Amino acid sequence: MGNQSSPKKGRALKTSYEASTILRNYWETIHAAKKAGKPIGYCSGNAPVELMYAFDILPAYPENYAAVVASAKIALPLVQMAESKEFSHDLCSYAKINLGEVFWEGKGKPEMPFGGLPTPPDILLTTKIPCITQVKWWEVLRDVYHCPMILLDAPMLEGTVDNQPSEDQVDFVVDQLKLIIAQLEDFTHTKFNEEKFFHCLSLSDQAGGLWHDIIDLRGEAVPTPVGSREMCGNVFSLVAMLGTETPVKFYQKMKEELQYKTWKKIGAIPNEKYRLLYENIPLWYNLEMLSDVENKGAVFVFETYLRYVWGGRIDLTDPYRGYAKKILSDVFLNMNLQLRYDIMARDIKNYHIDGVVFHSNRSCKRYSLGYYELKEMLLERLGIPSVVIEADHSDPSGYSEGNTKMKLDAFIELLEERRNAGSRG
Amino acid sequence: MLVAGVDAGSNAAKIVLMEEDQILSHGVLKTGANSLGAVKDLLQHILEQQHKKMEDISDIVSTGYGRNYIPFATFQATEIFCHAKGVFRTMPQVRTIIDIGGQDSKVIYLDNNGRVADFVMNDKCAAGTGRFIESLAMALSVPLEEMGPLSVSAGQEITISSTCTVFAESEVVSYVAQGFPKSDIISGVHHALAGRVVSMARRREIRREICLTGGVAKNIGVVRWIEKELGESVRIPEEPQLTGAIGAAMIALERARQQ
Numbered sequence: 001m002g003n004q005s006s007p008k009k010g011r012a013l014k015t016s017y018e019a020s021t022i023l024r025n026y027w028e029t030i031h032a033a034k035k036a037g038k039p040i041g042y043c044s045g046n047a048p049v050e051l052m053y054a055f056d057i058l059p060a061y062p063e064n065y066a067a068v069v070a071s072a073k074i075a076l077p078l079v080q081m082a083e084s085k086e087f088s089h090d091l092c093s094y095a096k097i098n099l100g101e102v103f104w105e106g107k108g109k110p111e112m113p114f115g116g117l118p119t120p121p122d123i124l125l126t127t128k129i130p131c132i133t134q135v136k137w138w139e140v141l142r143d144v145y146h147c148p149m150i151l152l153d154a155p156m157l158e159g160t161v162d163n164q165p166s167e168d169q170v171d172f173v174v175d176q177l178k179l180i181i182a183q184l185e186d187f188t189h190t191k192f193n194e195e196k197f198f199h200c201l202s203l204s205d206q207a208g209g210l211w212h213d214i215i216d217l218r219g220e221a222v223p224t225p226v227g228s229r230e231m232c233g234n235v236f237s238l239v240a241m242l243g244t245e246t247p248v249k250f251y252q253k254m255k256e257e258l259q260y261k262t263w264k265k266i267g268a269i270p271n272e273k274y275r276l277l278y279e280n281i282p283l284w285y286n287l288e289m290l291s292d293v294e295n296k297g298a299v300f301v302f303e304t305y306l307r308y309v310w311g312g313r314i315d316l317t318d319p320y321r322g323y324a325k326k327i328l329s330d331v332f333l334n335m336n337l338q339l340r341y342d343i344m345a346r347d348i349k350n351y352h353i354d355g356v357v358f359h360s361n362r363s364c365k366r367y368s369l370g371y372y373e374l375k376e377m378l379l380e381r382l383g384i385p386s387v388v389i390e391a392d393h394s395d396p397s398g399y400s401e402g403n404t405k406m407k408l409d410a411f412i413e414l415l416e417e418r419r420n421a422g423s424r425g
Numbered sequence: 426m427l428v429a430g431v432d433a434g435s436n437a438a439k440i441v442l443m444e445e446d447q448i449l450s451h452g453v454l455k456t457g458a459n460s461l462g463a464v465k466d467l468l469q470h471i472l473e474q475q476h477k478k479m480e481d482i483s484d485i486v487s488t489g490y491g492r493n494y495i496p497f498a499t500f501q502a503t504e505i506f507c508h509a510k511g512v513f514r515t516m517p518q519v520r521t522i523i524d525i526g527g528q529d530s531k532v533i534y535l536d537n538n539g540r541v542a543d544f545v546m547n548d549k550c551a552a553g554t555g556r557f558i559e560s561l562a563m564a565l566s567v568p569l570e571e572m573g574p575l576s577v578s579a580g581q582e583i584t585i586s587s588t589c590t591v592f593a594e595s596e597v598v599s600y601v602a603q604g605f606p607k608s609d610i611i612s613g614v615h616h617a618l619a620g621r622v623v624s625m626a627r628r629r630e631i632r633r634e635i636c637l638t639g640g641v642a643k644n645i646g647v648v649r650w651i652e653k654e655l656g657e658s659v660r661i662p663e664e665p666q667l668t669g670a671i672g673a674a675m676i677a678l679e680r681a682r683q684q
């Protein structure tokens with residue numbers, strides 16, 4: 001229960017203001033490269049992008065771009081266009097947004113942010129680590145653009161809470177990486193530049209390490225210096241520019257600012273009462289949802305999506321195996337339910353979490369599996385309450401604002417009652 | 426100490442006026458999209474009947490979908506909490522509340538102290554809500570209030586299998602065309618709603634006693650099917666659609682006493 005107070009304005013971190021410039025620069029660079037006749041590759045999020053840089057191919061990210069489109073609140077006509085082209089309603093909305101743009105016919109196409117994805121791509125690189133949808137989606141793009149498509153296969157992780165794949169699994173991915181190198185040599189008619197690859201890996205390692213440090217810093221700090229909405233904007237430079245220097249510099253600066261704020265105990269909101277964990281991809285068309293709770297003294301301090309999809313260190317003493325391990329071990333979607341629970345339980349403790357918000361995401365079914373089981377496990381084993389909201393990360397058509405707001409408000413009331421009951425003994 | 430609870434729901438606004446722990450008066454107003462303004466008139470009307478004035482009220486709490494749009498309320502709380510409070514007031518033994526409202530349905534699980542321990546609600550469509558019955562009543566040209574009593578005389582069981590309200594309407598129309606008696610079809614409609622709500626409730630352990638709130642709790646046909654599906658009898662407050670407003674008034678009372 002609570003009174004409405006006015007929302008907080010501005011960013012919590014000064015460094016966050018640089019994110020939009022980085023994003024703009026990225027798009028300008030990639031469009032300029034396309035114009036200059038340089039090869040462009042469409043990459044899915046968890047694909048080995050450092051190999052593209054090693055062959056002087058610039059990556060563009062259709063999934064990431066779909067999120068940009070959804071944040072600009074223009075996803076709906078594209079989704080509808082894809083459906084009118086007989087793509088299933090049940091398909092992931094990232095794919096529908098991209099395919100809606102690719103197959104757009106007639107008038108009324110929304111103005112695409114940053115001038116759209118550079119087209120046509122020269123090569124396509126994807127992986128089945130997060131889902132099979134990406135593979136099928138890339139196959140459609142291959143048919144449209146008549147360009148080669150490369151696929152990195154990888155097994156599902158069934159490890160322990162240390163999140164380590166088995167040696168066999170690592171061997172398998174190393175073989176896959178070598179195969180991709182051979183395919184890229186064929187495509188570019190150039191020899192693989194291993195030195196360049198290792199350099200990119202080192203930059204990825206630094207950026208990925210810094211990102212995880214940032215997540216730890218803001219998660220462990222009480223009060224947390226920065227909420228979720230801002231961090232969802234800050235991840236873009238890691239997603240789109242992994243393997244380059246830009247995210248390394250950006251996150252180094254951000255880390256320093258966070259260290260200062262943590263030391264000074266400067267919180268993102270004036271009176272932090274409840275610390276929340278967000279599970280799944282955010283609602284890109286309604287990031288306000290993440291900050292609305294702040295009016296009631298609640299703040300999202302940790303998101304599995306930001307930690308277990310993006311970032312992570314690479315053991316550079318054994319680069320191929322180190323890289324394979326990183327690819328396999330940091331993706332929540334690629335873990336079984338027990339492992340997810342174990343990891344969440346650990347994070348709930350480390351980040352002093354009071355409650356969990358699950359977003360059951362119509363698009364991303366593999367991410368959203370088992371929520372009611374997890375919910376029960378969290379309550380029974382840890383006494384941590386949670387709520388499940390039902391929506392989609394990029395397609396706003398099935399979203400009910402009133403319902404979602406009510407659920408979140410009621411959830412905060414529940415946390416408040418529990419807290420009051422606890423303090424009464 | 427005079428307080429008021431306002432439940433600004435999707436179909437109707439409900440107001441309860443309480444003097445200490447006693448309900449003095451209440452009012453219900455069918456609301457459309459633009460009629461939240463009329464809620465204040467209703468409150469004034471209720472006050473006048475009781476020879477009271479707006480200034481006599483110590484605190485007003487609003488709930489329901491329109492809770493943030495009641496400018497004269499001093500505090501907002503969700504229906505989930507208000508229903509828990511409202512039920513606990515007269516039925517402290519209740520541990521599970523099933524609330525079927527116009528726009529959604531919710532199951533609220535209470536702990537032994539009457540506090541909300543967890544809740545689930547449907548939020549995809551109108552399938553498990555009062556709206557489902559309303560639109561099918563319309564398709565059958567039966568006044569809503571008669572749906573319950575009519576279904577009691579049903580003979581054979583009819584299955585409405587579609588979850589979607591619109592598709593269910595065409596199922597209903599085709600049963601009518603095939604000459605099935607209306608009472609049987611209506612009973613099938615109630616069964617479909619009850620099945621959906623109970624399966625949602627089963628996501629957690631359903632502890633006794635069970636209470637049914639919301640306007641649909643007045644429909645005897647739905648109540649019977651819910652009891653059948655649960656294998657348990659359910660309790661129903663005297664004015665089930667007022668539960669949220671009563672809860673809101675109780676929160677107002679707690680607040681006023683603290684001031």
Ligand code: SF4
Binds near residue numbers: 063093094333365
């Ligand atoms: S289904 Fe999930 S993992 Fe696959 S493309 Fe969509 S959001 Fe990404």
